Amino acid sequence: MLLWDxxxxxxxxxxATDRSAVVIGASSGIGEAVARELAxxxxxxGLTARRQEKLEELGDELPxxxxxxxxDVTEPEAAREAFVDLVEAMNGADLVVVNAGIGRQNRDLDWxxxxxxxxxxxxxxxxxATAAMTHFEDQGHGHLxxxxxxxxxxxDGTIPAYNASKAFVSNYLDGxxxxxxxxxxxxxxxxxxxxxxxxxxxxxxxxxxxxxTAARQxxxxxEDGKRHxxxxxxxxxxxxxxxxxxxxxxxxxxx
Numbered sequence: 001m002l003l004w005d006x007x008x009x010x011x012x013x014x015x016a017t018d019r020s021a022v023v024i025g026a027s028s029g030i031g032e033a034v035a036r037e038l039a040x041x042x043x044x045x046g047l048t049a050r051r052q053e054k055l056e057e058l059g060d061e062l063p064x065x066x067x068x069x070x071x072d073v074t075e076p077e078a079a080r081e082a083f084v085d086l087v088e089a090m091n092g093a094d095l096v097v098v099n100a101g102i103g104r105q106n107r108d109l110d111w112x113x114x115x116x117x118x119x120x121x122x123x124x125x126x127x128x129a130t131a132a133m134t135h136f137e138d139q140g141h142g143h144l145x146x147x148x149x150x151x152x153x154x155x156d157g158t159i160p161a162y163n164a165s166k167a168f169v170s171n172y173l174d175g176x177x178x179x180x181x182x183x184x185x186x187x188x189x190x191x192x193x194x195x196x197x198x199x200x201x202x203x204x205x206x207x208x209x210x211x212x213t214a215a216r217q218x219x220x221x222x223e224d225g226k227r228h229x230x231x232x233x234x235x236x237x238x239x240x241x242x243x244x245x246x247x248x249x250x251x252x253x254x255x
Contacts, residue, residue: 022046022086022093024071024128025100027054029199030147033215034097039064041219046086046093049100073100073124074116080131087135095222096132097145098125103162114161121165126172133176133187141186145222146173150195150235153242156254166193177227191228192218195235207234 021038025031027049035045039062047055048071059066069086073079087093102120104113129146136142151159152166173191180187196208214231221229230236245253 019095020044020046020090020093021095021097022048022083022090022132023097023099024048024073024083025098025147026058027051029099030194030197030211030214030218031097031099032058033211034099034218036062037215037219038095038097039066041223043095044090046090048082048086073128074119076123076127079124080127083128083131084135092139093132093135094141095143095145096128096135097147097218097222098128098132099147100124100128101147101165103151103159105159106161107158109160117161117165121162122168125165125169129172129176133180136187137183137185140184143188143190143222143225144173144176145190145192145218146170147218148173148191148193150193150230150239150242152193153239154245154250154254158254188225190221190226192221192231193228193235193239194231195238197231207232207238 019042021043023031023035023045026035026047035047035058039045042064044065045062046067046069047059048069049055050070050072052068052070055068059068067086067090069082071079071082100120102117104117106113125146129144132142132144136144146169148169149166151163152170154163156163170191170193173189177189180189194214196206197214198208198210209232217229217231217233230239
């Protein structure tokens with residue numbers, strides 16, 4: 001499997017930058033929008049996803065240097081190797097955004113959708129989050145950003161694996177953040193919990209944000225070094241309401 005091809009470094013006459021970021025899951029949706037925002041802020045970018053042609057199209061449009069590497073997070077060992085090769089080609093990365101994720105309604109509890117969701121959102125996420133943290137600890141600094149969801153705050157009978165996987169992501173990022181305090185390195189871990197965003201994963205229209213608005217707030221949270229951010233910010237109210245909701249009410253809403 002081709003993990004890294006130096007011919008897919010998109011170089012043009014661009015201003016030098018001293019900041020670099022890898023966006024995992026950058027071919028569409030939130031990941032693509034975040035990549036565009038980071039490039040506008042002057043970041044050199046490493047772009048990964050399964051659809052390499054989409055990455056090349058994106059990278060060719062960005063104002064900063066872009067490195068492209070095909071990556072399938074459901075193949076975790078190969079994905080980790082691809083990440084290491086990409087970061088080496090970039091001479092290090094200051095920021096890694098782990099955005100790859102899927103969600104499928106599954107009222108019948110068929111095994112395939114549950115398996116695919118867990119493989120992507122749990123195994124794939126963990127494989128890349130740990131690879132990023134290892135890289136940051138080795139170089140002495142770095143910022144990990146994980147895209148979770150407001151869905152992490154409650155189970156859902158119509159899409160059970162998705163909500164559970166996002167609860168894993170949020171809790172895992174908490175664990176990495178606490179672990180980082182004991183390391184002799186300048187490490188930041190940010191948890192992003194979006195509500196409805198205008199992507200293929202959007203579960204509704206209530207307070208739905210454009211990908212551009214979501215990406216702008218995500219990059220603001222990154223620049224501010226936040227521990228946790230809701231996207232958009234008013235989804236904090238929904239998360240709080242769900243956290244306080246009694247079980248009988250949760251059954252009505254999410255059953």
